[in-house]
Amino acid sequence: MQMPQPDADVIARRAEIIKAMQGIISGEGVIADTDELRAYDHDGLMAYKGLPLVVVLPETTEQVSDILKYCHDNNVKIVPRGAGTGLSGGALPLADAITLGLGKFKKILEIDFDNRTVITQPGVTNLALTQAVEHEGFYYAPDPSSQIACSIGGNVAENAGGVHCLKYGLTTNNVLGIEMVLMSGEVVRFGGKHLDSGGYDLLGVANGSEGLLGVITEVTVRILRKPETARALLVGFPSNESAGDCVAAIISAGIIPGGMEMMDKPAIHATEDFVHAGYPLDVQALLIVELDGPEAEVEHLIERVDGIANQTGATYLKISQSDAEREVFWSGRKNAFPAVGRISPDYLCMDGTIPRHRLADVLKRVEELSQKYNLRVANVFHAGDGNLHPLILFDANQPGELENAENFGADILRYCVEVGGVLTGEHGVGIEKRDLMGEMFTEDDMNHQQRLKCAFDPAGLLNPGKVYPTLHRCAELGRMYVHHGKLPFPDIPRF
Amino acid sequence: MSQTLKPETAEHLLEVLKWAVAEKSSLDVRGNGTKQGFGRPMRTTHTLDLSGLSGIKVYEPHELFMTAYSGTPVADIEAALRQNNQQMAFEPADLGPLLGMAEGTGTIGGVIACNLAGPRRIQAGAARDHFLGFNAVSGRGEVFKSGGTVVKNVTGFDLSKLIAGSFGTLAVMTEATFKVLPAAEKTRTVLALGLTDTRAMKAMSQALGSANDVSGAAHLPAAQAARSGVSYVSGAGQAVTAVRVEGPGPSVEHRCQAIRGLWADKGAQLEELHSQNSAALWKEIRDVRLLDAAEGKQVWRVSVPPMEGAGVGGELLGASGGEVFYDWGGGLIWLAHDGCPDANHDQVRAAVAKAGGHATLIRADADVRGLVPVFEPQPGPLGDITRRVKQGFDPEGVLNPGRMVEGV
Numbered sequence: 001m002q003m004p005q006p007d008a009d010v011i012a013r014r015a016e017i018i019k020a021m022q023g024i025i026s027g028e029g030v031i032a033d034t035d036e037l038r039a040y041d042h043d044g045l046m047a048y049k050g051l052p053l054v055v056v057l058p059e060t061t062e063q064v065s066d067i068l069k070y071c072h073d074n075n076v077k078i079v080p081r082g083a084g085t086g087l088s089g090g091a092l093p094l095a096d097a098i099t100l101g102l103g104k105f106k107k108i109l110e111i112d113f114d115n116r117t118v119i120t121q122p123g124v125t126n127l128a129l130t131q132a133v134e135h136e137g138f139y140y141a142p143d144p145s146s147q148i149a150c151s152i153g154g155n156v157a158e159n160a161g162g163v164h165c166l167k168y169g170l171t172t173n174n175v176l177g178i179e180m181v182l183m184s185g186e187v188v189r190f191g192g193k194h195l196d197s198g199g200y201d202l203l204g205v206a207n208g209s210e211g212l213l214g215v216i217t218e219v220t221v222r223i224l225r226k227p228e229t230a231r232a233l234l235v236g237f238p239s240n241e242s243a244g245d246c247v248a249a250i251i252s253a254g255i256i257p258g259g260m261e262m263m264d265k266p267a268i269h270a271t272e273d274f275v276h277a278g279y280p281l282d283v284q285a286l287l288i289v290e291l292d293g294p295e296a297e298v299e300h301l302i303e304r305v306d307g308i309a310n311q312t313g314a315t316y317l318k319i320s321q322s323d324a325e326r327e328v329f330w331s332g333r334k335n336a337f338p339a340v341g342r343i344s345p346d347y348l349c350m351d352g353t354i355p356r357h358r359l360a361d362v363l364k365r366v367e368e369l370s371q372k373y374n375l376r377v378a379n380v381f382h383a384g385d386g387n388l389h390p391l392i393l394f395d396a397n398q399p400g401e402l403e404n405a406e407n408f409g410a411d412i413l414r415y416c417v418e419v420g421g422v423l424t425g426e427h428g429v430g431i432e433k434r435d436l437m438g439e440m441f442t443e444d445d446m447n448h449q450q451r452l453k454c455a456f457d458p459a460g461l462l463n464p465g466k467v468y469p470t471l472h473r474c475a476e477l478g479r480m481y482v483h484h485g486k487l488p489f490p491d492i493p494r495f
Numbered sequence: 496m497s498q499t500l501k502p503e504t505a506e507h508l509l510e511v512l513k514w515a516v517a518e519k520s521s522l523d524v525r526g527n528g529t530k531q532g533f534g535r536p537m538r539t540t541h542t543l544d545l546s547g548l549s550g551i552k553v554y555e556p557h558e559l560f561m562t563a564y565s566g567t568p569v570a571d572i573e574a575a576l577r578q579n580n581q582q583m584a585f586e587p588a589d590l591g592p593l594l595g596m597a598e599g600t601g602t603i604g605g606v607i608a609c610n611l612a613g614p615r616r617i618q619a620g621a622a623r624d625h626f627l628g629f630n631a632v633s634g635r636g637e638v639f640k641s642g643g644t645v646v647k648n649v650t651g652f653d654l655s656k657l658i659a660g661s662f663g664t665l666a667v668m669t670e671a672t673f674k675v676l677p678a679a680e681k682t683r684t685v686l687a688l689g690l691t692d693t694r695a696m697k698a699m700s701q702a703l704g705s706a707n708d709v710s711g712a713a714h715l716p717a718a719q720a721a722r723s724g725v726s727y728v729s730g731a732g733q734a735v736t737a738v739r740v741e742g743p744g745p746s747v748e749h750r751c752q753a754i755r756g757l758w759a760d761k762g763a764q765l766e767e768l769h770s771q772n773s774a775a776l777w778k779e780i781r782d783v784r785l786l787d788a789a790e791g792k793q794v795w796r797v798s799v800p801p802m803e804g805a806g807v808g809g810e811l812l813g814a815s816g817g818e819v820f821y822d823w824g825g826g827l828i829w830l831a832h833d834g835c836p837d838a839n840h841d842q843v844r845a846a847v848a849k850a851g852g853h854a855t856l857i858r859a860d861a862d863v864r865g866l867v868p869v870f871e872p873q874p875g876p877l878g879d880i881t882r883r884v885k886q887g888f889d890p891e892g893v894l895n896p897g898r899m900v901e902g903v
Binding site: 195198226297353441444449455 | 559
């Protein structure tokens with residue numbers, strides 16, 4: 001992974017920059033000591049590490065604004081960081097950049113049950129948001145599996161998903177407004193407690209912008225009332241194909257489950273050994289289908305899904321009889337990552353999304369690639385929305401094995417694109433998938449994306465080296481190559 | 496001389512745009528032109544008519560998406576979806592009649608460019624939330640795409656959000672991919688009669704905050720209710736507050752009961768509308784058919800936090816006269832008042848600013864729309880970003896110049 005060459009001039013100015021930061025943030029909010037900086041040397045993509053120039057932990061929007069303005073005026077780069085749980089290296093530090101952590105933005109500012117909104121600072125965890133409103137029976141719908149640790153600001157930056165996306169949407173569909181500090185230090189607000197925008201949808205583009213457009217300092221989300229009841233079916237199949245057929249048949253029947261997850265045999269075995277959820281071990285694929293809503297609706301849909309599962313060749317079927325049992329069904333799936341972590345020194349988690357009906361085909365290719373690279377793989381799959389997480393097992397201590405695993409992963413993602421899918425469903429591009437962007441996008445596609453970046457951060461100081469494989473100067477992207485000439489299609493109808 | 500160019504392929508469109516860029520011409524970009532009266536009036540050299548780029552390209556019901564050429568009539572799309580018992584869940588409004596055009600003639604490109612939605616906005620989102628990806632030519636005369644056909648996709652910036660609601664000022668789509676979802680088996684509406692605007696906001700909030708998965712919540716003051724084609728509503732003789740639930744039969748019945756229970760202490764008469772009547776009422780609400788929008792009236796669309804609805808509505812009426820009704824649980828206010836040269840925009844914007852939100856002048860004569868900001872003004876850095884985005888995508892101002900903001 002090639003990162004941009006650190007700017008020696010900025011590194012030479014380190015002492016001066018630290019002093020300027022201490023002028024903005026007093027006390028322990030400026031971290032310059034090498035040992036302390038180590039705590040920030042990577043995010044959830046553990047294979048890549050590096051020390052930042054300095055870490056700053058501001059506590060107010062004004063401080064963030066002052067920091068960015070200083071950096072803007074003095075040509076210093078910024079890497080924004082939420083909880084550091086991101087899996088694609090979006091918060092990987094740069095040697096010539098300040099890592100700006102939002103960890104001290106920990107307050108929930110307003111809970112408004114009548115308007116069904118919460119205004120929060122970005123460092124509040126995803127789960128804490130739900131916990132703050134659950135006494136009134138509400139919750140915040142997007143639930144990435146890192147929800148206990150990941151922050152809401154990071155969720156917005158990555159447009160985080162979770163297991164309930166098919167029915168309840170991604171982060172972008174649940175965020176109503178943000179306050180953002182631009183690289184210039186200017187503070188802007190997009191959206192609010194109302195819906196939609198009076199101009200371009202800048203709130204929409206800020207979601208999933210991976211820290212390249214601005215630093216988020218406040219978030220307004222919508223909250224939903226918890227469904228009256230939820231029940232789950234645990235369904236085993238003799239093949240990935242029949243499990244895939246069942247998923248397709250459920251959707252075709254007009255049913256949108258609250259969650260629909262699939263695991264392949266290696267994932268079933270790894271999780272069962274770890275949490276003893278009572279999963280059947282003699283099946284090739286396992287589906288968890290959760291239906292939520294009013295009691296009457298859930299009863300009705302459980303029956304229909306039960307019928308569909310039997311028609312598509314299920315060999316094992318269990319329906320949760322209590323909330324506790326439903327939790328047990330989920331416990332394996334929710335612990336799939338640590339369970340795989342137990343059986344392998346290291347693993348890489350891929351994140352492609354594919355058209356649902358290509359699932360069996362893609363899993364077959366993953367199996368072939370597993371043999372080619374001689375690395376084991378376990379697959380977990382958000383079957384409802386087509387988001388596939390192959391977990392590639394490897395040992396980073398074996399020379400060349402990380403590279404081998406990365407090549408394996410890249411081949412999987414290329415195949416996801418080939419069958420009509422995309423490189424990343426919910427983890428973001430970061431550095432991990434940066435060099436694969438060309439598999440999905442042309443130069444012109446990416447240049448148009450970068451023109452959006454230029455509108456927010458013309459100097460390119462925010463999170464450089466992430467998402468886009470080639471950094472163009474904004475002046476270069478603005479240039480027009482105009483070919484004068486006549487309308488070459490004389491046959492275009494005109495009036 | 497002004498021409499109307501009507502490309503029939505993506506290649507044609509690219510050539511037209513390259514030519515326009517080279518000639519420094521500007522284009523009035525339109526589908527079927529049903530929303531030409533929406534936005535600031537423009538002075539353009541030529542017209543770009545996209546109705547020749549029409550047809551459904553890919554429809555995979557089990558994958559829950561459709562790809563259609565941008566000039567495809569919404570009516571064709573809805574007909575294809577109905578055959579598979581599916582729908583565009585965001586329920587796009589047909590603003591044609593409100594804008595003095597024919598009903599049912601809008602295109603999918605227009606729906607997305609205007610980021611339309613309907614009563615289900617509060618539950619399912621707007622066009623922006625269902626718009627998965629596109630192929631387009633920017634004002635630079637370059638082909639580009641974004642997104643894909645899958646729901647879960649965070650690969651690169653979400654340019655679909657930028658294009659939705661940009662009124663054709665940044666790029667011209669050749670094709671759009673959007674989410675389609677199962678249509679509900681049953682739909683029913685619970686009505687409460689005679690609530691004041693303020694009490695109606697609270698009642699809708701209670702229903703929306705309950706576990707009954709409400710998919711529409713509107714309040715019609717007595718005069719607007721009286722115009723409904725649904726006799727239960729027009730015959731009420733008083734204000735009507737309506738809440739919709741959709742889903743499988745037993746669930747819908749259960750939830751109607753639950754909402755009636757929630758509203759039992761309101762001292763209001765409660766009624767229920769079933770399938771046909773329910774659908775008819777929500778279509779009237781969606782398409783703004785219950786306002787007195789006679790010729791000469793000006794119409795505003797105002798988005799505020801739902802519980803501010805009644806307060807803002809009252810202020811608007813106090814300042815400009817006319818009439819209002821409320822959708823989105825109170826968060827969407829439609830205002831119609833007698834035409835005046837400034838469309839009362841200072842008063843409207845002041846009322847909205849206090850509550851937080853935005854107001855759009857949906858209907859007024861061209862000379863009024865040329866003088867008064869049609870969209871919510873974007874002050875300071877927001878305006879700067881807007882101009883820089885336009886500069887990046889359409890540096891020569893070829894596409895719908897000034898449609899949203901002067902100079903953009």
